[in-house]
Amino acid sequence: MAKQFHELRERLLRAGVAPRHVRRYLTELTDHFADLRAEEERAGRSRADAESAALLRLGAMDDLAKAMIEQRQFQSWCVRAPWATFGLTPLLLLAGAYFVALFILWSGWQMFLPGAVTPFGHRVNGFVNWYFQAGRSIYFGAPVFVGWAIALTAARQRFSAIWPTVGLVLTAVIGCMARVHATPPAVPGGIGHVGMGFSLWPSARGSLLYALVILALTVLPYLVWRFQKALSLTA
Amino acid sequence: MAARETNPNFMNGVPELLILRLLQQEEMYGYEIVQAIRSRTDAVVAVGEGVVYPVLHGLEGDGALTSRRRTVNGRSRIYYSVTPAGSHRLADLSETWANLAAAIQKMLTGGQHGEAIP
Numbered sequence: 365m366a367k368q369f370h371e372l373r374e375r376l377l378r379a380g381v382a383p384r385h386v387r388r389y390l391t392e393l394t395d396h397f398a399d400l401r402a403e404e405e406r407a408g409r410s411r412a413d414a415e416s417a418a419l420l421r422l423g424a425m426d427d428l429a430k431a432m433i434e435q436r437q438f439q440s441w442c443v444r445a446p447w448a449t450f451g452l453t454p455l456l457l458l459a460g461a462y463f464v465a466l467f468i469l470w471s472g473w474q475m476f477l478p479g480a481v482t483p484f485g486h487r488v489n490g491f492v493n494w495y496f497q498a499g500r501s502i503y504f505g506a507p508v509f510v511g512w513a514i515a516l517t518a519a520r521q522r523f524s525a526i527w528p529t530v531g532l533v534l535t536a537v538i539g540c541m542a543r544v545h546a547t548p549p550a551v552p553g554g555i556g557h558v559g560m561g562f563s564l565w566p567s568a569r570g571s572l573l574y575a576l577v578i579l580a581l582t583v584l585p586y587l588v589w590r591f592q593k594a595l596s597l598t599a
Numbered sequence: 600m601a602a603r604e605t606n607p608n609f610m611n612g613v614p615e616l617l618i619l620r621l622l623q624q625e626e627m628y629g630y631e632i633v634q635a636i637r638s639r640t641d642a643v644v645a646v647g648e649g650v651v652y653p654v655l656h657g658l659e660g661d662g663a664l665t666s667r668r669r670t671v672n673g674r675s676r677i678y679y680s681v682t683p684a685g686s687h688r689l690a691d692l693s694e695t696w697a698n699l700a701a702a703i704q705k706m707l708t709g710g711q712h713g714e715a716i717p
Contacts, residue, residue, distance in 0.1 A: 385656065388656070389652055391677075392652050395630070395674070395676065396629050396630050396648060396649060396652075399630040400630070400648070421647075421648050422648050422649040423649040423650050427647045427650055428649045428650065431650045431652075431654075432653045434653075435653055435656075435657050437657065438653070438656070438657075438660075
């Protein structure tokens with residue numbers, strides 16, 4: 365029975381049914397199957413016969429799959445709008461992460477380095493160091509975490525590689541081109557500003573190398589998962 | 600063992616109607632619902648038992664049903680019950696079905712242009 369339910373799960377996911385709907389459907393089918401098997405056993409059937417009868421009463425796998433696939437409300441957003449899931453959402457997540465990183469940089473500058481013309485290049489210790497490192501980690505980690513989110517989403521939905529690849533490449537390119545800059549206060553004692561731009565400066569080669577690192581870090585877990593999946597199917 | 604025969608085209612909307620009717624009386628979980636449909640229709644209405652869940656989930660998604668998890672005899676079950684929106688839907692479906700059944704009955708028993716079927 366586990367094999368049939370496994371096949372049903374794969375079929376539903378590949379057809380675009382959202383993982384949470386698939387999980388719940390299979391949980392209820394498993395419970396229902398157990399009830400039917402118990403009922404058949406109470407009627408005097410052997411365990412094997414009871415399982416066969418229960419499976420028959422539950423319905424053909426084609427019918428069970430079709431009943432879910434036909435209802436559009438069970439479709440995941442990956443399938444309904446892949447451009448939004450793998451294109452727009454990563455951009456918004458990156459924008460949000462960069463905003464938080466910039467805010468940490470700017471607020472740290474105002475709180476811990478008042479009067480400094482730039483938040484960069486200062487030797488700081490203790491909590492202040494942790495504060496700035498948190499922002500730095502978010503800034504550098506964001507493309508990788510967003511890439512992992514894309515890979516995880518694609519893997520959970522058994523999605524084909526095209527749209528996830530678009531999302532991963534987009535994330536890596538933005539990650540490698542993002543540059544933070546600080547504008548000193550216009551007047552002594554004023555408030556400076558931090559901002560963000562996108563360029564290949566100072567080194568196109570270095571930027572591309574960084575893009576490849578991001579891509580490798582995010583694509584590798586996805587490739588390993590696909591490889592394992594392929595192995596399990598051939599086994 | 601032969602596969603259980605169903606009448607899917609004619610059954611469109613019927614499982615929904617029966618489920619709403621049953622759940623209006625008391626909350627039930629999937630297995631109970633299927634057994635209740637079978638016993639109360641004298642097994643005339645036959646559905647692949649697993650197919651009841653997409654109908655339940657669909658009704659829940661539409662706001663006609665609500666569900667909650669309960670542990671009974673050591674087993675966790677998802678119980679369904681009808682919402683006010685579900686009651687309205689049941690009333691609409693019942694009316695539609697009653698009209699349809701009356702029309703078919705009229706057709707079978709003669710009507711304006713037909714003849715009674717012995």
